[in-house]
Amino acid sequence: MRLESRRLLVDGVPRILMAGEVHYFRLRRSDWADRLEKLAAAGCTAVATYIPWLVHETPTGEIDLDGGTSEYRDLVGFLELAAARGLSVIARPGPFIMAELKNEGIPFRVYREHPEARPLGWDGERGPTETLDYLDPGYLGHVERWYAAVMPVLAERLTTRGGPVAAVQLDNEVGMLSWVTNTPEMTDSSLAALARRAERRFGRQGALARFGADPGDAAAWASWWRCGGTPGGTEAQQLALHHELGVHHRERYAEYVHRLSDLARRHGIDGVPFLVNLHGTAEGRGRTFPIAISQLSAAYAGRPQTTSGSDHYIGELTVENVPDLYVMNAFMAAVHDAEQPLTSLEFEAGTGDYGEDLSRLVSPEATELKTRLCVAQGNRLINYYLFAGGHNPPLDEPVGDGNDRIAFTGERHGFAAPLDPEGRPSSTYEATRSAVRAVAGAEHLLAAMDEEHDDVVLGYVPDHYLTEYAHPAAQARRRQVGELERFRGMGARDVLARALLLGGHSFRAVDLSAAPHSAGARLDPEGPAVALASPPVLGREVQERLAAFVQGGGRLLLHGLLPTHEEDGTPCTVLADALGLTAGATLDGSVGYFPSVRATGWLPEQPEVRAGFVQRLRTALGCTSQPLALDVADGSPAAVEVALDGGGRAIVVACDYPCHLAFWRGLTARLGVGRRITLDGASPGLVATTTADGEGQRLLHLVNVAPSAQNFTAALGQTPVAGGFRFQLAARSGLMLPLDVRLEGAVLRWSTAELDGAGDGSTVVLRRGEGPGQALLETARRVTADAGAEVSSTAEGQLVSWPGGSPGSVLRIQLT
Missing domain, CATH: 3.40.50.880 (Class I glutamine amidotransferase (GATase) domain)
Structure with a gap:
């Protein structure tokens, strides 16, 4: 798999990879096949999984990756089973993985042996999370040991070597824990690096004047920064100090991710992309998501075969937060170079009942609405998280923390997922399958298209x-x-x-x-x-x-x-x-x-x-x-x-x-900014955009996030879509309509129903909606259709019309 021209190429062909997260370490080996089969039955072509260092390191300090000491550690077996099922693998080996694991997936031993790596925050107080100074030498030494063990296992199974591993994520949500707790990483080594940076940029006296502390006096410098320039600092010094602290963290995060990628390459990872996961949604909104872009873009911007992926949990898609998701994708793309596509490494799926307290339930159609919007904006990889639940096995060595399991969520984990911890489909499984089907139906076009924009x-x-x-x-x-x-x-x-x-x-x-x-x-x-x-x-x-x-x-x-x-x-x-x-x-x-x-x-x-x-x-x-x-x-x-x-x-x-x-x-x-797409009769809540390839083929994307149905006609510029057809789009639903799609000896000028696959050049396969529909083909070939459809000749071409039927059923148009 390669990144090229903001596309994801598999064997040189543009693809959209639809994945689901399945945690092998939370399932017994005997359950793996069932979960992977249900993932494939939903239409996904890839499985993603964290690979937790905390789980794979044994109490003796050895790293077991083939299940010799526990079936929960059999990474090799899981990778081989995924390959046997024809699934690509998105590998996420940390070191940090979060996923509600203790220490965010870092072994307890690292904290015991390197207490100096645990950051001091404001006023010299430790933060409330188990984060570490990413560039602490002691921590990095252990990271090198972990990568030396896990990366060769992945390298042997890269797609470039006939295996299933198509991409590798570097760490996870870097900087998130420090941000959400307002706890900057102010270890002695970090502040010493900051002093060197400040003196290099401003000179010793310049730094003293700008920040209020002397970078040449290590103790006074550290004390001043930990108190945030208070009391005694001027307002200008306070502001300059905080701004510099943020810039300093940006640079350190970039250095950390670059070190990880260098380590991974040293241990054989080559020829597949590296991925960087961006955190940042909160309380059903994406307003804070660009903080992660600001924190981490230097870690991947302009880096060959590396791109970022979104990590979003916004629940329902409504008129309130649909701009959030749209802007998240747009801001991500704004810092990407000409090669880097959009991806989504944690794409929320499931009921939203994360606390298992029924305080929140997300409708099944939310996943499909968000999927449709993201692929319209150029997302080439979507990983539904969490796709299958499981359970948290006990730690090998009890730590006396109340449950002595690998995670803090209890015995069961992932109760909101489309597949619950016991593997039973929830109300959102079929909706997820519907979302994947919508993408798969037009993937042969969509994967090589880019979104078109207004001025x-x-x-x-x-x-x-x-x-x-x-x-x-x-x-x-x-x-x-x-x-x-x-x-x-x-x-x-x-x-x-x-x-x-x-x-x-x-x-x-x-x-x-x-x-x-x-x-x-x-x-x-x-x-x-x-x-x-x-x-x-x-x-x-x-x-x-x-x-x-x-x-x-x-x-x-x-x-x-x-x-x-x-x-x-x-x-x-x-x-x-x-x-x-x-x-x-x-x-x-x-x-x-x-x-x-x-x-x-x-x-x-x-x-x-x-x-x-x-x-x-x-x-x-x-x-x-x-x-x-x-x-x-x-x-x-x-x-x-x-x-x-x-x-x-x-x-x-x-x-x-x-x-x-x-x-x-x-x-x-x-300001002279017009609208390419006009929707006559639509009420607020209907989002419309188009994607196009270099040959003039298009898809018209319609996403109705409103709680009511839409009744409208559409036009591109001055040209009515579908000859002025009046669309009936149900509440909280979407359409992805083909325009000017070329076939063998024919052009599908338009259809009011979605494509349901590429067909074979002589067959157009459509996924019917609720009501009657039409499609227009320009061709000299004979056109016939099934499912009660009628074909008539018009000045524009062969018009296929069909009555209302079972939504989701297939209609085939034949060209002979």
């Missing part, structure tokens, strides 16, 4: 997500983090991204950082408009890039507050100055005050609307501008359009205007 990109600023750490007493830092969390990414109240997506736009994202690999380095004034959710914090280099972009003729939609300073608190108004704007008073809603705005006459008369915040904008003398919304209290502009001499235009919306789609569509239209 707008969403800006991603990595430093807006460098917010993992804030000392409890560092008030300046905590205020800054609050601002960033409120305004970054998808915008205040997520309205910017939601308005774009639910307003009918498909869009990619652009990395606006100064990193050489980033798409932001190629920002083109003649290219798409840039939409950016704007906190008041924005680095000088990004401001300068955006200013040059607009001054050179580019188009910018800025939603939030005007940028006024950099990450370290240094005042910076480069972008605002270029636009001829100044930030006036910012009014937040509070008890007894309700900021409100009204759109001006550029739209048909609109009611005034309450806003959570309003920033009153002032325009410079000579600035060519038009107010688009006014603060009703004093008439100050809260949204303006600015025209620059060089032909550039910018719209600044300095209030959280509600998600009124007419308003936001009007803004994008003023």
